[in-house]
Structures are given as C-alpha cells and as structure tokens.
Amino acid sequence: xxTGFVLPDLEAEDTAEFWAACxxxxxxxxxxxxCGRWRFPPRPMCPHCRSLEVRWVATSGRAxxxxxxxxxxxLLPAYGELAPYNVVVVALDEDATIRMVGNLVxxxxxxxxxxxxxxxxxxxxxxVVFASVEDVMxxxxxxxxxx
Amino acid sequence: xxxSIRDQVAIVGIGQTAFGKGLADxxxxxxxxxxxxxxxxxxxxxxEVDGLASYTMELNREVDVARNVGLGDLTFxxxxxxxxxxxxxxxxxxxxxIATGQCHVAVAWRARKRAAKTSRxxxxxxxxxxxxxxxxxxxxxxxxVDEVAMLARRYLYEYGGSRDxxxxxxxxxxxxxxxxxxxxxxxxxxxREEYLNARWISEPLCLFDNCLETxxxxxxxxxxxxxxxxLPHRPVLVHAAAQGxxxxxxxxxxxxxxxxxxxxxxxxxxxLWRGAExxxxxxxxxxxxxxxxxxxxxxxxxxxxxxxxxxxxxTEGGALEWPDGRLPTNTSGxxxxxxxxxxxxxxxxxxxxxxGTSTSQVDGADTCLVTSGExxxxxxxxxxx
Numbered sequence: 345x346x347t348g349f350v351l352p353d354l355e356a357e358d359t360a361e362f363w364a365a366c367x368x369x370x371x372x373x374x375x376x377x378x379c380g381r382w383r384f385p386p387r388p389m390c391p392h393c394r395s396l397e398v399r400w401v402a403t404s405g406r407a408x409x410x411x412x413x414x415x416x417x418x419l420l421p422a423y424g425e426l427a428p429y430n431v432v433v434v435a436l437d438e439d440a441t442i443r444m445v446g447n448l449v450x451x452x453x454x455x456x457x458x459x460x461x462x463x464x465x466x467x468x469x470x471x472v473v474f475a476s477v478e479d480v481m482x483x484x485x486x487x488x489x490x491x
Numbered sequence: 492x493x494x495s496i497r498d499q500v501a502i503v504g505i506g507q508t509a510f511g512k513g514l515a516d517x518x519x520x521x522x523x524x525x526x527x528x529x530x531x532x533x534x535x536x537x538x539e540v541d542g543l544a545s546y547t548m549e550l551n552r553e554v555d556v557a558r559n560v561g562l563g564d565l566t567f568x569x570x571x572x573x574x575x576x577x578x579x580x581x582x583x584x585x586x587x588x589i590a591t592g593q594c595h596v597a598v599a600w601r602a603r604k605r606a607a608k609t610s611r612x613x614x615x616x617x618x619x620x621x622x623x624x625x626x627x628x629x630x631x632x633x634x635x636v637d638e639v640a641m642l643a644r645r646y647l648y649e650y651g652g653s654r655d656x657x658x659x660x661x662x663x664x665x666x667x668x669x670x671x672x673x674x675x676x677x678x679x680x681x682x683r684e685e686y687l688n689a690r691w692i693s694e695p696l697c698l699f700d701n702c703l704e705t706x707x708x709x710x711x712x713x714x715x716x717x718x719x720x721x722l723p724h725r726p727v728l729v730h731a732a733a734q735g736x737x738x739x740x741x742x743x744x745x746x747x748x749x750x751x752x753x754x755x756x757x758x759x760x761x762x763l764w765r766g767a768e769x770x771x772x773x774x775x776x777x778x779x780x781x782x783x784x785x786x787x788x789x790x791x792x793x794x795x796x797x798x799x800x801x802x803x804x805x806t807e808g809g810a811l812e813w814p815d816g817r818l819p820t821n822t823s824g825x826x827x828x829x830x831x832x833x834x835x836x837x838x839x840x841x842x843x844x845x846x847g848t849s850t851s852q853v854d855g856a857d858t859c860l861v862t863s864g865e866x867x868x869x870x871x872x873x874x875x876x
Contacts, residue, residue, distance in 0.1 A: 352620050354619075445632055
C-alpha cells in the first residue's frame with residue numbers, strides 16, 4: 345500500500361544490506377575488514393585505509409539523543425498529517441561519532457508524533473525499535489532506562 | 492607555484508531584475524535581462540564576453556544565454572555545484588579563468604523562479620531514495636530548514652545560545668532591507684515580538700529564521716584589473732576567493748562526522764585568509780549567506796570573526812547592524828529580507844559597498860567578505876576597492 349512516506353531503495357548496491365538487516369530486527373553498521381573502524385552511512389570504501397572489504401556488524405541498538413527538531417507544515421502530505429512530529433539524531437553508545445537520523449516513539453509501531461516534543465532532551469538514552477512502513481522496516485527509537 | 496589571483500581581476504558591472512513572486516518573464520528572460528544590464532553597467536559590449544560561470548542548479552544553459560545576449564566565442568564556461576554554496580565559487584572560477592588568460596571578459600550569474608510552491612526542490616521527491624537522502628528523509632527530515640534546525644538545536648545546546656540571538660540576525664537584515672527599495676521586505680518592518688511570536692517551521696526555527704522565496708536574476712561582469720581602471724565604475728577587486736568542502740562532509744545533513752558544527756566555512760576560510768593580505772579584523776562589512784539564521788553565527792565562527800561557539804553572542808548589541816555595528820552584515824537585507832536568489836544578491840551588495848553605492852553604505856568600507864552557503868560545500872570572496 346502506498347503510504348506517501350519517502351522511503352529508501354531497498355536494492356541500492358552499497359546500502360541494501362543495512363535495510364535487509366532492519367528486516368531481521370538488527371541495526372547494523374559497516375566494520376572495515378582492513379582496519380576495524382566502524383562507518384555509517386554505508387559506503388564502498390573505508391576512508392581510513394581504503395579497504396573495500398567490510399563486515400556488517402550488529403550494534404547494541406543503544407544510543408543517546410544528539411539533537412532533535414519538530415517540523416511543522418508546509419510538508420509533504422503524509423508527513424503534514426502527523427505534524428508536529430519529532431525527528432531525532434542519535435549517537436550510538438559504542439561510538440558517539442556514529443549518528444543516525446530517526447524518530448522518537450512511545451511504542452515500536454507507534455506514530456512519530458506520539459511523544460510530547462517538549463519532553464525530549466538532548467542526551468537522553470534510547471534504544472532502537474523497528475516499524476513497518478510499506479515493505480520497509482524503519483529503525484526508530486524508544487526511551488531506554490538510564491545507565 | 493603559479494601566480495595567485497590576488498587583485499588581478501575586477502568586478503566591473505552588476506545587473507539585476509526586479510525581485511518578486513510569480514514574475515511573468517521566463518527564467519531565461521530574467522537571466523538575459525540581468526546579464527544585459529550588467530554589461531551596460533560595465534560599458535562592455537556582449538560580443539566581448541568569452542567566459543561564463545554559474546551554478547549547476549542554474550536551469551539556463553550557456554548556449555541559450557549566449558544566443559540571446561549575443562555573446563562572443565566562449566572559451567571558458569563552468570558550473571559550480573551544491574546550490575547555495577556555489578555563488579562565490581562562480582566568481583572564483585571566472586576570476587581564475589581571466590587571471591590565467593583562458594578568457595578575457597566573464598559573466599557570472601544566477602536566475603531563478605523559486606517562488607512557486609511547486610518549484611521547491613524538497614517537494615519533488617523520487618519514489619525511492621538510493622542516495623544520501625535515504626538516511627534522513629524517510630524519518631520526516633524533509634526540507635533544508637529541518638536539516639539546518641537539527642544543527643541549530645545542537646549548537647544552541649552546546650553553547651547556551653538563544654532564540655534572541657537568532658532574532659538579532661533576522662532583525663538586523665530586515666532593518667537593512669527597510670532601507671533598500673529593491674528589497675522584497677522594503678516596506679515591512681519586523682519587531683522582536685513578531686519574531687518571537689511567529690509560527691514554527693521546524694522547531695527551534697520559526698518563520699523569520701527562513702529566507703524568502705524569490706523570482707529574480709542577478710549578474711556580474713569581470714575583467715582584468717588593468718582594464719577596469721578605464722571603465723565607468725570604481726573597480727572592485729577580487730582580492731581573494733576560496734571554495735571549501737571539508738573532510739567527511741555530507742551536504743545539508745552533516746551529522747556523520749566527528750564534529751558536525753565545524754562546517755565548510757572553516758575549510759573555505761583557511762584558504763581564503765591564506766590568499767589575503769588582511770584578516771578578519773580588517774573586514775569592514777560582510778555579506779553572509781543566510782538561507783537560515785543559524786548559518787550566520789556558524790559562518791562568523793568559521794571565517795574567524797569570533798571563536799568557536801561565540802557566533803551567537805557576537806550578534807548581540809547590534810553588531811550586525813548598519814551603521815554602528817562592529818560588522819554590518821547583509822546590508823541590502825540578504826536572503827532573509829532582500830531576495831533569495833541562491834545568495835548571488837550578496838555578491839552584488841558586496842560590489843555596491845566597494846563602490847560606495849549601498850543604501851546602507853558603511854563609511855570608509857574598503858574591504859568586504861562575501862560568503863556562500865554554510866552547511867554545504869561552499870565558497871567565499873574578499874572584495875576590496
């Protein structure tokens with residue numbers, strides 16, 4: 345079913361594995377097989393050692409909120425219907441320079457506008473969940489206990 | 492090392508159309524009108540033009556511009572990428588081409604009909620994203636304002652900044668527009684109260700943190716400095732120019748590196764000041780790319796007018812305001828209150844300041860910084876007279 349959401353191409357050469365892992369309920373990043381550094385977003389070459397060899401490794405899915413915004417119209421219609429909603433950037437616990445854009449939700453499949461945006465705090469801990477939109481599993485974030 | 496471009500090339504003509512929404516003329520017509528006006532301003536015949544530079548986002552092709560305006564045989568034509576980051580880069584490329592003899596008279600321009608809602612780039616989205624937007628847009632981070640607001644929130648958090656500081660930016664530029672009859676907001680004053688009560692666009696940014704949506708075109712003519720002295724206007728020298736695409740940068744969604752708040756301005760600034768005979772303290776007036784208000788404090792830091800994290804505080808006490816601020820900025824109103832034509836109006840206002848013809852003329856201004864977009868691969872110019 346067409347939802348009107350903007351969605352990723354699940355078959356793009358350098359990034360398909362990320363989205364395939366989301367289907368399995370895993371949040372993965374690339375680990376360079378040459379130097380061991382993590383990188384995100386996915387790309388074919390390691391900027392540190394230029395290796396083309398990667399392992400896709402599952403992260404803990406734990407992170408903290410690095411920043412957030414609350415969009416208001418005018419927006420694409422599917423998003424405008426939900427506005428105001430939140431968009432967060434989170435920093436992974438394993439490596440705080442690995443950041444991902446997502447949404448803070450109260451329940452795994454809940455809408456992106458169900459958390460009161462005035463309660464969101466930079467630095468608060470979150471954990472990944474996955475929400476089904478059309479044929480895509482999108483990583484989203486729920487509040488996690490501190491520590 | 493080969494020669495530097497320092498002071499070798501002058502901006503000798505400027506031209507612009509009216510600014511508006513839903514202008515009747517086509518984008519091609521607007522481009523040709525601005526270029527034609529700039530050539531007349533320079534007293535240079537179209538047939539002498541042998542170089543062109545514009546943006547990759549410019550929809551008018553060189554062939555069509557040249558066939559309309561009646562340009563000569565072109566031996567240099569280039570485009571610069573990354574939207575609002577390109578403006579000063581087009582001037583840099585034209586100046587390099589003249590300084591190295593690849594062409595002799597060059598035109599740089601930008602024409603755009605942006606005001607129609609359907610023309611907004613963010614509203615045109617392919618069905619499925621295979622490029623870098625797949626990491627942001629599915630989550631509803633759709634528009635440039637959302638992408639900049641994300642950095643702005645982090646900036647305000649890290650450095651204890653306030654919306655009042657962003658208001659300082661918007662209000663200063665509006666005051667300058669209120670003195671500029673060509674500005675879209677010429678007859679529309681803006682109060683701090685109106686700013687603080689305005690509707691949100693993407694929290695923490697409100698309506699007045701955003702630039703305008705404008706139809707219009709602007710052009711400049713460049714020629715060797717030695718020729719400029721024989722032309723009608725006081726020569727405005729391209730003292731230094733630079734582009735900047737820092738390591739591990741991602742355009743607009745620059746969240747995926749060690750230090751997202753050290754944006755492209757920093758890389759451009761290092762090269763810019765290396766090529767200059769003076770530093771930030773000697774800059775009398777600035778035109779800073781302002782698609783969104785937070786880009787101004789970020790740019791003030793990048794170009795060295797204050798330290799890291801001090802850009803918000805720099806705006807206090809009327810620092811950006813003509814005539815008495817320590818750095819009068821966007822003296823024609825900028826993208827937020829004069830016109831948003833991808834920042835090319837900032838180049839023309841820099842030229843007017845160096846000619847002494849701005850509607851908010853800074854006394855004794857003999858140096859001007861012009862910047863292009865922070866948050867995207869960018870560029871900057873130092874002008875002197």
